[in-house]
Amino acid sequence: MDTFILHEDPCSGNCYKIRLTAALLGLPIERRFYDIRKGETRTPEFLREVNANGRIPVLQIGEGAAARFLPESNAACWYLAEGSALIPDNRFDRADMLRWMFFEQYNHEPNVATLRFWLSIVGEGDLSDAQRGQIAAKRAGGEAALALMDEHLASRDWFAGDRASLADIALYAYTHVGEEGGFRLSDYPAVRAWLDRIAALPRYVPMD
Amino acid sequence: MDTFILHEDPCSGNCYKIRLTAALLGLPIERRFYDIRKGETRTPEFLREVNANGRIPVLQIGEGAAARFLPESNAACWYLAEGSALIPDNRFDRADMLRWMFFEQYNHEPNVATLRFWLSIVGEGDLSDAQRGQIAAKRAGGEAALALMDEHLASRDWFAGDRASLADIALYAYTHVGEEGGFRLSDYPAVRAWLDRIAALPRYVPMD
Numbered sequence: 001m002d003t004f005i006l007h008e009d010p011c012s013g014n015c016y017k018i019r020l021t022a023a024l025l026g027l028p029i030e031r032r033f034y035d036i037r038k039g040e041t042r043t044p045e046f047l048r049e050v051n052a053n054g055r056i057p058v059l060q061i062g063e064g065a066a067a068r069f070l071p072e073s074n075a076a077c078w079y080l081a082e083g084s085a086l087i088p089d090n091r092f093d094r095a096d097m098l099r100w101m102f103f104e105q106y107n108h109e110p111n112v113a114t115l116r117f118w119l120s121i122v123g124e125g126d127l128s129d130a131q132r133g134q135i136a137a138k139r140a141g142g143e144a145a146l147a148l149m150d151e152h153l154a155s156r157d158w159f160a161g162d163r164a165s166l167a168d169i170a171l172y173a174y175t176h177v178g179e180e181g182g183f184r185l186s187d188y189p190a191v192r193a194w195l196d197r198i199a200a201l202p203r204y205v206p207m208d
Numbered sequence: 209m210d211t212f213i214l215h216e217d218p219c220s221g222n223c224y225k226i227r228l229t230a231a232l233l234g235l236p237i238e239r240r241f242y243d244i245r246k247g248e249t250r251t252p253e254f255l256r257e258v259n260a261n262g263r264i265p266v267l268q269i270g271e272g273a274a275a276r277f278l279p280e281s282n283a284a285c286w287y288l289a290e291g292s293a294l295i296p297d298n299r300f301d302r303a304d305m306l307r308w309m310f311f312e313q314y315n316h317e318p319n320v321a322t323l324r325f326w327l328s329i330v331g332e333g334d335l336s337d338a339q340r341g342q343i344a345a346k347r348a349g350g351e352a353a354l355a356l357m358d359e360h361l362a363s364r365d366w367f368a369g370d371r372a373s374l375a376d377i378a379l380y381a382y383t384h385v386g387e388e389g390g391f392r393l394s395d396y397p398a399v400r401a402w403l404d405r406i407a408a409l410p411r412y413v414p415m416d
Contacts (some may be wrong), residue, residue, distance in 0.1 A: 042364055053311070053356055061300065072314075075307035082299060091290060092269065092276055098306075099283035103261070105314045106280075133341055148261055 004029045004080070005060035007050050008149035009036045012074035012208040013113055015057040021056055023205040025084055030160040037121070038130055074101045074174075077166045086169070088161035097160035100167035103145075104119055111142035115172040116181035142181065146188050149175070153190035157197060172198045177207065211236045212288070213268035217244045217259055218416040219329060221321055221381035222281035223265040228377050231413040233292055246349040267319060281381075282309045285374045293344070294377070296369035305368035308375035311353075319350035321382040324389035350389065354396050357383070361398035373408055380406045385415065 006024065006029050008015035022029040034040040034056055036116045042054045051058045051071045059076035081087050088094045106203050115138050118127055150170065152159065159167035176195050178185055185192055197206065211308055212230065216223035230237040242248040242264055243388065250262045259266045259279045267284035269276045278284050289295050296302050323346050345387050360367065367375035384403050386393055393400055406412065 053315070059223055070300070070303055070307055071305040072310040074310050075303050079303035080300065082303075091287065093285035094279075095278055095283050095290075097281040098286050102280040102282050102310070102313055105310055106317070107261070109314070110318070130341060130345060133338060137338060151260060185406050207404060 002062045004083065005036065005063070006030070007032050007041075007056050007058040007060060007205065008063065009034050009041075009056055012036070013116075013177065013207070014109070014208045016075045017169055017173045018051065018057050018059055018076045018080070020171060020173070020205060021086065021166065023203050024117050024164075024169070025080060025200060027080060028076075052136060067181075074105060074166070074170050077169060081166055085163065086166050088165055090161060095159035095165040097165045099160045101170045104167075104170045107141065107148075108145040111138045111145060111171060112178055112181055112183060114138055114176065114181075115142060115183070116177060119182055120180040139182070142178075144181055146175070146178070146183060146185075146191060149189040150190045153194045157194070168194070168198055210270045214238065215241060215249075215264050215266040215268060216238050216243065217242050217249075217264055220244070220264065221315070221324075221385065224415045225227045225281045225381045226265050226267055226284045226288070228332070228381070228413060229288050229294065229374065231361040231411050232294065232372075233288060233372070234411060235288060254351055275350070281315065282374070282378055285377060289374055290296055292373065294374050296373055298369060301373075303368035308367045309378045312375075312378045315349065315356075316353040316379065317382060319346045319353060320389055320391060322346055322389075323350060323391070324382065324385060327390055328388040331342070350386075350391055354386070354391060354393075354399060358396040360396045361402045365375070365402070372406065376392060376402070376406055381415075 006015065006018055008031060019029060036056065037098070041051070041056050047054055050069055053071055055071060057073050057076060059070040059079060061070065061079070070079055077182070078087070088097055091118065102200065115135065118124070118131060123142060158164055159171065172195065175191060212235060214223065214226055216239060217243065224369055227237060236296070242254070244264065244407070248254065249259070249264050255262055258277055263279060263280055265279070265281050265284060266277040267287060269278065286295070296305055322345065326339060326343070366372055367379060380403065383399060
């Protein structure tokens with residue numbers, strides 16, 4: 001089996017998704033740490049050898065000359081999980097899983113994750129005026145995403161199909177630390193119950 | 209075979225992706241039109257029956273009581289294309305295709321598509337102050353996405369694998385009308401040549 005190396009910053013929920021997927025699948029994964037606040041993913045070496053987009057996470061598959069690099073957290077989770085129970089075997093459910101993963105990157109992450117980064121990691125006092133001007137819109141967008149998730153989970157245990165899939169992992173990563181972005185999870189009881197179901201999965205690992 | 213119905217607004221590149229995928233595959237698809245500027249995707253009926261997220265496109269699969277609804281353009285393209293040559297059969301290439309599709313929704317669409325919508329469809333005079341305040345950041349984000357695409361395409365014909373895949377369709381939709389958002393495509397010669405390759409694919413259909 002190929003060696004898996006995760007290029008990551010432990011404060012990133014996008015990185016955690018990949019680590020959680022590997023853990024649930026019982027796949028060993030080596031970790032290489034970068035501090036995004038110090039620009040460690042924007043060095044010429046990182047841009048040349050790991051990801052020209054200057055972002056983490058990147059899943060490295062294999063080592064040396066044969067190494068291949070896969071950016072985008074949800075694509076990396078897909079690579080690891082292909083052929084496993086974390087991807088539904090029904091065609092509609094599989095596409096529906098991808099639907100929630102695209103929703104996560106478009107409607108959820110830019111709001112829920114960004115407010116956590118701005119408010120808990122950068123700190124409100126260090127934000128630019130442009131960032132401060134976006135807080136209200138991101139708050140509204142994040143609440144709308146959480147409300148849609150809560151409505152969906154009111155009548156089902158998992159996002160797609162009838163068991164945990166990559167859609168649940170993708171949405172779990174930033175939702176379960178949503179309070180760090182100022183989101184009150186007690187407003188979303190079905191989401192809270194679903195978070196508990198994920199944390200109870202065999203081989204679950206917490207975020208650092 | 210199931211009936212496919214596309215709930216769409218013809219001005220949306222996200223809707224066009226699905227129509228282009230169906231065309232390239234030779235699949236018939238029925239179109240139902242909504243005007244997002246008139247709020248036609250936020251009516252109680254639309255939210256209840258088509259998409260609780262109030263967005264298009266939505267791919268409807270089947271009709272009547274058995275109908276199923278799939279939001280998120282890239283997930284709908286995946287559903288249509290499973291088992292076809294538009295999804296690479298190599299495991300890494302398949303994940304790499306998804307990588308570019310997630311990049312499209314995270315780094316490209318919110319910049320390239322949003323500026324087109326704001327500047328060519330809404331009109332700069334009708335933007336809110338908050339929107340106007342984001343133009344510079346979205347311009348920079350869009351140029352960065354196009355530059356990364358141009359660098360990638362400098363040494364290859366297609367985004368993932370060795371032929372056209374859903375990654376190309378997803379990125380084509382808003383790139384080929386990028387000038388409507390004020391992006392100068394002549395700055396990206398490899399992108400321009402790739403746009404021509406897509407338009408030359410058998411069964412290609414243009415955006416309305």
